[in-house]
Amino acid sequence: MKVNSKQFDSLLVSRDSSFLKIASLKNGKIWQFFYQPLAKYKPSQDDIYLGKVIRITPQFIWVDIGEKNPGVLKRKLKEKPLTEGQRIIVQISKEEINDIVSHKGSRLTQNIYIAGKFCIYHPFNKNIFFSKNLSAITKQKLSAFIGKETGFTLRTSSESLMDISGLQKEMDHLRESWKFISQTSQLRTGLIKSAPTRLERLLRDTDPTTEVIFDDAGILASSKKHLTETDLGATNNFRLASLKEQPLFEFFGIQDDWEMLTEPLVPLSTGGNLYIEETASATIIDVNGGEKSPEEINFEAVNPIIQQIRLRQLSGNIFIDFVRISSSSRKKLLIDFENHLKNENSQGVKILGWSHLGFLELQSPKHYDSLTKQLNQKSTPKN
Numbered sequence: 001m002k003v004n005s006k007q008f009d010s011l012l013v014s015r016d017s018s019f020l021k022i023a024s025l026k027n028g029k030i031w032q033f034f035y036q037p038l039a040k041y042k043p044s045q046d047d048i049y050l051g052k053v054i055r056i057t058p059q060f061i062w063v064d065i066g067e068k069n070p071g072v073l074k075r076k077l078k079e080k081p082l083t084e085g086q087r088i089i090v091q092i093s094k095e096e097i098n099d100i101v102s103h104k105g106s107r108l109t110q111n112i113y114i115a116g117k118f119c120i121y122h123p124f125n126k127n128i129f130f131s132k133n134l135s136a137i138t139k140q141k142l143s144a145f146i147g148k149e150t151g152f153t154l155r156t157s158s159e160s161l162m163d164i165s166g167l168q169k170e171m172d173h174l175r176e177s178w179k180f181i182s183q184t185s186q187l188r189t190g191l192i193k194s195a196p197t198r199l200e201r202l203l204r205d206t207d208p209t210t211e212v213i214f215d216d217a218g219i220l221a222s223s224k225k226h227l228t229e230t231d232l233g234a235t236n237n238f239r240l241a242s243l244k245e246q247p248l249f250e251f252f253g254i255q256d257d258w259e260m261l262t263e264p265l266v267p268l269s270t271g272g273n274l275y276i277e278e279t280a281s282a283t284i285i286d287v288n289g290g291e292k293s294p295e296e297i298n299f300e301a302v303n304p305i306i307q308q309i310r311l312r313q314l315s316g317n318i319f320i321d322f323v324r325i326s327s328s329s330r331k332k333l334l335i336d337f338e339n340h341l342k343n344e345n346s347q348g349v350k351i352l353g354w355s356h357l358g359f360l361e362l363q364s365p366k367h368y369d370s371l372t373k374q375l376n377q378k379s380t381p382k383n
Contacts, residue, residue: 008210014248015216030254035374036198043067043106046195047092050185053082066190069105094367114174117204118167120153121174129153211237215248262375270297282317294323302337313371318362
């Protein structure tokens with residue numbers, strides 16, 4: 001079965017004392033970093049809970065999910081009204097992060113879904129949805145195959161399915177998973193089903209030909225076991241690194257890039273630098289001058305800026321303050337920025353244009369804290 005999944009040369013999985021650091025490489029160079037705590041200390045996106053409604057306001061519904069902070073549902077007029085004390089099954093749609101509603105806990109949804117490699121199951125929905133990236137021919141082929149099936153979204157990865165029966169197998173597996181969840185849900189508030197970990201998602205969605213290199217035999221074994229039990233990925237290319245003298249990230253020359261994730265200052269080849277500061281409402285990227293002209297510095301800063309947005313997983317509102325940019329240069333710089341972004345926009349970053357104060361404004365959906373914030377908070381225990 002051939003699937004057009006995420007194309008990486010390799011994934012590197014390295015165990016630290018209390019977390020995993022994961023790197024994806026393209027053409028032998030770092031593409032993206034990921035962080036995964038070994039211990040779960042707060043609700044994660046896609047976790048499914050049995051909750052109890054504890055407070056209702058005109059805009060929000062607070063739900064006790066058995067964690068430190070209650071989760072919050074946004075009220076929708078068309079949905080069936082809830083009452084205080086009612087027990088409901090909910091899913092984390094956005095983790096508790098430093099945004100305007102962070103003090104309210106995690107964002108919740110009643111639109112439950114369970115994701116597989118090729119499709120997503122929606123147990124409370126009777127429609128069939130298709131990824132917008134699927135071709136018309138593929139949509140027609142899949143529609144004919146699934147017939148009267150309901151409650152599924154066909155993912156982009158189903159585009160290149162050669163053995164379409166694998167899709168039916170996964171659909172049956174997801175339905176059985178939901179049946180088990182709904183039948184065994186607790187009588188008290190709390191977690192019903194944990195979401196896949198960051199590593200499990202990557203292994204599920206990455207092309208099966210990608211080499212995955214581990215430096216810990218236990219993590220390799222548990223990853224193989226998970227994928228074998230769920231039948232959601234291949235393990236043929238897993239291997240254990242035999243690096244006795246040098247840690248995995250150092251051997252591949254990416255340890256410095258990893259350590260830079262928590263540093264606000266990023267040096268540029270021009271002699272200038274980027275200063276990156278995250279606040280509760282926005283991320284500011286300040287381009288500082290070097291030995292070249294302001295225009296040369298600005299254009300040479302474009303690619304490093306986009307790379308840092310990707311590596312640090314920056315999202316929300318992003319403002320870029322370039323060096324003394326003239327109005328005549330703005331159009332050229334904007335076109336150059338758009339062209340670079342097209343080639344590697346994995347986070348759905350949108351360019352909003354220039355502000356009246358001269359900032360280039362960007363925006364992307366914010367579902368997680370940035371990787372920088374995750375790393376800075378990694379030693380914070382659950383209260």
